[in-house]
Amino acid sequence: MDEVTLRPAVDDDAEALVAFWAFAGENESRPTDRPxxxxALLAHDPSALLLATVDGEIVGTVIAGWDGWRAHLYRLAVRPDHRRRGLGRLLVERAEERLRALGAGRFDAMVLEGNELGDASWRAAGYTRQDNWRRWVRPSGG
Ligand SMILES: CC(C)(COP(=O)(O)OP(=O)(O)OC[C@H]1O[C@@H](n2cnc3c(N)ncnc32)[C@H](O)[C@@H]1OP(=O)(O)O)[C@@H](O)C(=O)NCCC(=O)NCCS
Incomplete structure (x- = not known):
């Protein structure tokens, strides 16, 4: 693998992150990202968004969200030319370490139906699919 650096995202990464997710992320059936x-996420939790970079460019991301009750993993994405080298797995492991240290007893990830890369990746990380729950949503209007 190229020399990969892991670090928390900072405000100055926001534009590059939006561009990265538009290219490398799972983008169906969710609101469009804005810087x-x-x-706002980083103001709430400065360590929540973990980046992998190579030569200063973003090649991978994960959000490890902890609200004091639940631990959610979001925005797991690896740039296509860096996939299948263990980077997704590394990001998940680091995110889990953070969440465990904060007190999380369980981690969860939402995966869009039919996202085979997501399914394979979470399964490989030891996650199992729950079929007895459905997410209910309503726009806030804000
Ligand atoms: C999902 C994603 C982050 C995985 O990143 P990655 O760096 O390629 O993952 P890894 O190399 O760490 O793979 C870990 C394991 O996941 C499984 N896996 C990952 N990609 C796979 C693929 N294309 N086919 C089959 N298994 C796959 C394998 O078991 C793999 O272990 P192995 O390489 O030892 O066999 C990447 O494919 C991606 O960015 N996809 C688009 C965005 C997305 O859908 N994110 C998930 C949202 S829920």
Whole structure:
């Protein structure tokens, strides 16, 4: 693998992150990312968004969200030319370490139906699919 650096995202990464996710992320059936969503996340929890970079460029991301009750993993994405080298697995492991240290007893990830890369990756990381729950949503209007 190329020399990969892992670090928390900062506000200055916001534009590059939006561009990265548009290219490398799972983008169906969710609101479009905006830079201010990232700065709001970092204001709430400065260590929540973990980046992998190579030569200063973003090649991977994961959000390890902890609200004091639940631990959610979001935005797991690896740039296509860096996939299948263990980077996704590494990001998940680091995110889990953070969440465990914060007190999480369980981790969860939402995967869009039919996302085979997501399914394979979470399964490989030891996650199992729950078929007895459905997410219910309503736009906030905000
Ligand atoms: C999902 C994703 C982050 C995986 O990143 P990655 O760096 O390629 O993952 P890894 O190399 O760490 O793979 C870990 C394991 O996941 C499984 N896996 C990952 N990609 C796979 C594929 N294309 N086919 C089959 N298994 C796969 C394998 O078991 C793999 O272990 P192995 O390589 O030792 O066989 C990447 O494919 C991606 O960015 N996809 C688009 C965004 C997305 O769908 N994210 C998930 C949202 S829920």
């Amino acid at each position: 201010e969503m990232i700065t």
